[in-house]
Amino acid sequence: GENVEQHPSTLSVQEGDSAVIKCTYSDSASNYFPWYKQELGKGPQLIIDIRSNVGEKKDQRIAVTLNKTAKHFSLHITETQPEDSAVYFCAATYNNNDMRFGAGTRLTVKP
Amino acid sequence: NAGVTQTPKFQVLKTGQSMTLQCAQDMNHNSMYWYRQDPGMGLRLIYYSASEGTTDKGEVPNGYNVSRLNKREFSLRLESAAPSQTSVYFCASSERAGQGTGELFFGEGSRLTVL
Numbered sequence: 001g002e003n004v005e006q007h008p009s010t011l012s013v014q015e016g017d018s019a020v021i022k023c024t025y026s027d028s029a030s031n032y033f034p035w036y037k038q039e040l041g042k043g044p045q046l047i048i049d050i051r052s053n054v055g056e057k058k059d060q061r062i063a064v065t066l067n068k069t070a071k072h073f074s075l076h077i078t079e080t081q082p083e084d085s086a087v088y089f090c091a092a093t094y095n096n097n098d099m100r101f102g103a104g105t106r107l108t109v110k111p
Numbered sequence: 112n113a114g115v116t117q118t119p120k121f122q123v124l125k126t127g128q129s130m131t132l133q134c135a136q137d138m139n140h141n142s143m144y145w146y147r148q149d150p151g152m153g154l155r156l157i158y159y160s161a162s163e164g165t166t167d168k169g170e171v172p173n174g175y176n177v178s179r180l181n182k183r184e185f186s187l188r189l190e191s192a193a194p195s196q197t198s199v200y201f202c203a204s205s206e207r208a209g210q211g212t213g214e215l216f217f218g219e220g221s222r223l224t225v226l
Contacts, residue, residue, distance in 0.1 A: 004153075006153075009151075031211070032211040032212075034214075034215075036215075041219070041220075042219055042220075043115070043201055043203075043217030043218050043219050043220055044154070044201070044215075044217050045217070046214045046215065049214075089153055089154065093210060093211030094211075095211075096209040096210075096211040096212055097159075097161075097208070097209040097210050097211060098210075098211075099156070099210035099211055100153075100170075101153035101154040101155070102153050103151050103152055103153045104151075104153055
């Protein structure tokens with residue numbers, strides 16, 4: 001089955017700096033890679049996703065890159081703001097329904 | 112916009128007691144899911160229902176049962192709670208069948224403590 005490793009587990013940045021979170025996956029057949037943001041006391045919410053036929057996707061200050069050869073994908077947040085503080089989860093999906101989540105990264109943006 | 116609603120939000124049980132977590136979605140989604148979230152382990156799928164009338168095991172189904180009552184509602188039952196089931200439980204739904212077919216919409220979670 002799929003195994004997803006996520007690093008770092010905690011990340012602290014100054015407001016305005018960039019933040020990068022990396023995930024690696026084990027199953028080369030995985031084809032869908034979403035990122036979810038979880039604020040305190042809330043359920044996870046999708047912020048961006050990418051499919052295996054695309055190398056990069058951007059949405060305003062958020063971007064995701066995928067390296068299929070190395071089997072890793074990354075979330076990039078630019079010009080961070082205090083409201084970006086949350087726990088971020090990556091996931092990798094095999095065969096449309098076998099999705100495994102990373103352990104999460106707690107991002108703190110200091111004003 | 113209610114989205115996915117879970118009840119109760121908090122519950123404390125004694126070992127051996129039973130309880131049911133309720134979940135309802137108002138987005139007319141076909142598929143529904145139950146996850147548990149434990150520190151340092153991300154989200155793990157317990158059971159899912161691809162469509163009304165069907166249910167299937169996920170990654171960690173032992174000790175749980177589910178019922179897809181209708182298209183809107185999907186309940187999770189613990190028949191004999193154990194301390195290892197202390198966790199935060201999330202219900203989610205998606206428009207199409209399969210976790211990887213698109214966005215999952217999550218409820219706000221139910222925090223369960225088993226003493």
